[in-house]
Amino acid sequence: MKTESQLIEAAQAGSPAAFADLVRRYRDGLLRFLLTRCASYADAEDALQDTLINAYRYIRSYDPRWRFSTWLYRIAIRNAANGRGQELAAVHDLRDEESDPLLQCIAESETENLWVSARRVLNDEVFTAMWLRYAEDMSVNDISAALERSTSWTKVNLMRGRRALDAELNGTYNESEAYG
Amino acid sequence: MDKLANQLRRDAGRIDARVSDELDRRIAASLQGVTPLEDSTVAAAPRRTALFWWASSLTGIAAAAAAILLINPSRPELPATPGPAAIVAVVPDIDWNSETAVFTAPLQQELDALQSDIRKAEAQVKADIGL
Numbered sequence: 001m002k003t004e005s006q007l008i009e010a011a012q013a014g015s016p017a018a019f020a021d022l023v024r025r026y027r028d029g030l031l032r033f034l035l036t037r038c039a040s041y042a043d044a045e046d047a048l049q050d051t052l053i054n055a056y057r058y059i060r061s062y063d064p065r066w067r068f069s070t071w072l073y074r075i076a077i078r079n080a081a082n083g084r085g086q087e088l089a090a091v092h093d094l095r096d097e098e099s100d101p102l103l104q105c106i107a108e109s110e111t112e113n114l115w116v117s118a119r120r121v122l123n124d125e126v127f128t129a130m131w132l133r134y135a136e137d138m139s140v141n142d143i144s145a146a147l148e149r150s151t152s153w154t155k156v157n158l159m160r161g162r163r164a165l166d167a168e169l170n171g172t173y174n175e176s177e178a179y180g
Numbered sequence: 181m182d183k184l185a186n187q188l189r190r191d192a193g194r195i196d197a198r199v200s201d202e203l204d205r206r207i208a209a210s211l212q213g214v215t216p217l218e219d220s221t222v223a224a225a226p227r228r229t230a231l232f233w234w235a236s237s238l239t240g241i242a243a244a245a246a247a248i249l250l251i252n253p254s255r256p257e258l259p260a261t262p263g264p265a266a267i268v269a270v271v272p273d274i275d276w277n278s279e280t281a282v283f284t285a286p287l288q289q290e291l292d293a294l295q296s297d298i299r300k301a302e303a304q305v306k307a308d309i310g311l
Binding site for chain 1: 184185187188189191192194195197198200206208210211212214215216217218219
């Protein structure tokens with residue numbers, strides 16, 4: 001069983017198999033993240049494929065001072081913003097519950113998934129910061145690096161994101177006592 | 181850990197998305213056709229030899245000379261303006277030791293002529309009025 005740094009070295013030497021092993025543990029998380037940014041499940045799969053291809057293409061510029069997951073998310077975020085993201089932003093308002101890939105992947109339950117609420121009340125960048133913090137357990141420094149923002153910006157916007165989400169939830173969920 | 185953070189983590193886990201076998205095969209096939217690019221940060225700053233700097237300096241000088249040659253013939257002829265050396269040549273040498281009279285004599289002659297004219301005019305007026 002090779003370590004992550006060994007797999008990175010092998011991938012940098014030109015081994016696609018090593019790269020596939022390297023990203024295996026991150027793929028599901030990336031796909032979940034991309035589902036929140038794409039108009040359909042198929043688009044999210046395509047975006048994942050593009051992200052991994054770009055990551056392999058530029059694997060030699062990977063800086064080991066970063067966590068590999070941070071670097072991958074940075075590519076995914078750029079990919080979503082520069083490519084399909086812009087195209088999909090136009091259809092963002094048009095999607096309904098039946099076609100929304102995020103809703104398709106959430107089991108029906110009594111309370112709404114918080115990430116659906118978050119996507120409704122937060123802008124893309126703050127949503128992404130919140131996702132990286134709470135879904136991926138990234139540090140503030142890693143989030144700053146992934147978003148190419150300062151740590152101050154990240155801290156402030158994580159706090160604002162929490163406040164906005166709290167306000168939304170208090171209005172929506174007071175009666176259900178989800179948050180007391 | 182606060183409630184909101186816990187709920188966000190739990191709800192992220194409730195998003196059921198996994199890479200399918202079909203997508204896995206697609207990604208693996210795509211990767212086979214890709215070659216990692218050279219590190220752009222290394223390629224952007226290669227070591228420069230002394231020969232490179234000499235060659236670039238000579239190229240720069242040659243380009244400047246070519247530009248001068250190309251631009252100057254197309255300019256209209258400008259009237260020649262004397263340079264500092266020419267101006268010095270135009271100004272006569274002054275012998276600061278020569279006598280002052282050399283310079284004031286013409287003015288003195290002019291003054292004498294004017295005074296003589298005034299005297300003649302006074303005499304003519306007196307004659308006319310019978311004084």
